[in-house]
Amino acid sequence: MSSGDAFRLDGKVALVTGGASGIGEATCKELARAGASVIVADINREAAERLASTLPHAKAVRMDVTNVESIEAVAATIERLDILVNNAGIAHVGDIAHVEPDDFDRLMTVNVKSVYLVTRTFLPLLLKVRGSIVNIGSVAGQVGIKQRFAYCTTKGAVLAMSRQLAVEYPKELRVNCICPGTVQTPFVEGYLDKYHAHEKEKIRAELNARQPIGRVGKPEEIASLIRYVSSEEAEFMTGSLLAIDGGWTAA
Template identity: 70%
Template sequence: MENSVPDAFRLDGQVALVTGGASGIGAATCRELARAGAQVLIADLNLTAATSLAEQLPGAKALSMDVTDAASITTALGQVSKLDILVNNAGIGLVGDITRTSEEDFSRVMRVNVHSVFLVTQTAFPLLLASRGSIINIGSVAGSVGVKQRFAYCASKGAVQAMTRQIAVDYPKELRINCIAPGTVQTPFVEGYLDKYHAHEKEKVRAELVARQPIGRLGTPEDIASLIRYLCSREAEFINGAVIPIDGGWTAA
């Protein structure tokens, strides 16, 4: 007898937009959502990289988008007539405690990590309401626990968690919104941090980053992408307003 059970976590016929989609967690997410059957819109400042990735994925399209600029977001989303999934992934980091964080740097982190989530989500909201869609915000363990020398970053990721919960309360039946809080993930983002701040001791600091996760390794972009796929799927429709850690046990301690 032929097995009639459908494949789990399929996203056939759905359109997904991923910000910062051309590298790291964003690129892995685009690949995973495409594998699940979604048409992926890869939104990134780096249009060349986004276009290169789009050419590898069936039905994918690259969109030039500066997530800090309302006009850029409006222009990009003006090309989109249907949207079922929004992944707010674009973000930056900053090292420094409160005494070593300039006002300019603090503002920049909040603009890229917080203001952008507001702008992109607000602009995409009519499309998401029309489709009863799903929003995934990429937060961080830094929004749940204090991380040394990450004052601005912790502040920004705490705000992402708060926005997630608030929208879920205002629109509990109209759409779903959840936040994923990764631990340290092996991405160009992390490599850039090591190059900038620890060029003379990269392997020592990398070992320290690994040690923060009790499981004994860094996360992979694919680890995060798998959870994003699940949260967007029909099987996850009872999950709403949640902040879900995916951190190798870091915040369990």
Template identity: 70%
Template sequence: MSESFYLENKVALVTGGASGIGAATARELSRAGAQIILADIHLPAAEALAAELPGSRAVKMDVTDSASIALAFAGIPSLDILVNNAGIGLVGDISRTLEEDFERVMRVNVSSVFLVTKAALPLLLAARGSIVNIGSVAGSVGVKQRFAYCASKGAVQAMTRQIAVDYPKELRVNCIAPGTVQTPFVEGYLEKYHAHEKEKVRAELVSRQPIGRLGTPEDIASLVRFLCSKEAEFINGAVIPIDGGWTAA
């Protein structure tokens, strides 16, 4: 294995690690030499993936519940890397966004970053560790019919920068802002909202990325690996788009 972007003997926790970007990130960090803790509310799926990754394990974690998070961290003696990946979406402009749905999006996408990072902070400070928050281009630009989602991902960017300002020498924290990525998350959206025209809407999603394709979970995972490595030690408080040129257009 090349020594570039190597994470030998590092311990990495990935929230929402059982599928999509989280699963690809767990595999990539494991290939880089890290020991992975897969944190997911769906424990059997996380356990199945952990069984494939040497030295890795799964923990059940509801990222919206501080008691669940505390229970998971009670069994984690050390931590070098935290990837805040868990998240949900919601379709609708402000007039069609229900209060309870807005609150749920903010709880899963925003409060979770606060709660998990706060729980992990003593371990990360002890290790001079690295945090990678999975944001979205929706935190940087307006996306039609995504009022709550845009609000939540804008908050993730702001939290990333703020933590970097408070702890500039003690740890590193960065945010990745993907465009549309081909994941179960996107497939669920197509099935729920566009079951009668999935391929038409899929083509529209592709067209938003000037490069001409959707992102892959592996695209995102490779950037996570880089940001956690010693080669990226001068990158802190950054929001990095990985969107096929969407926000450049």
């Protein structure tokens, strides 16, 4: 097998939530490169359409992952689904004393309930083809991180859901969870703008140093792992929590 033949996804249909930016955007590009037909699902329809227009066999859909009607409307337009990447999510900064109930509920809705809603809606299609679900977790679900009470809580739930689904459907589905460290995305830039506008470079240096490798990750590196996990070469992998974090959880 030549390297060009490895981890191919020809004939597969993949849907990526939060697909128009960051890890989602890189994933759409990588899965398309592997031969998949990609559905770019994002709450920002214009951004999704811009990305889809640059990819072969891609289409854009507006999807609010917190809204059942929005998800079902998309599902009604899809006849086949082989790969579901639950990537959409938001962050929050604060310890338990400074996380307001509304903030906590918002994070649980966007980061946890959405994975339930999207997966539940697309489950019948995935079961037809022994599909692959890839949930995007975080090191924040595996270790404690200061000032990330709500975020750690939600990502821990995503890990638990991934394992439960893998055990519930061991022969009918493959379900894996990828756990990135800090990755250079608009997600991170938004965090710096919101919380550290006056000291962005200082905090950026701290984010780099947090990974023993000495830098943050690239969205393309996460996307490459998603491609592998979605491929036939990974058929024996299910229920796995895959750290890709520059050594963070090993330290």
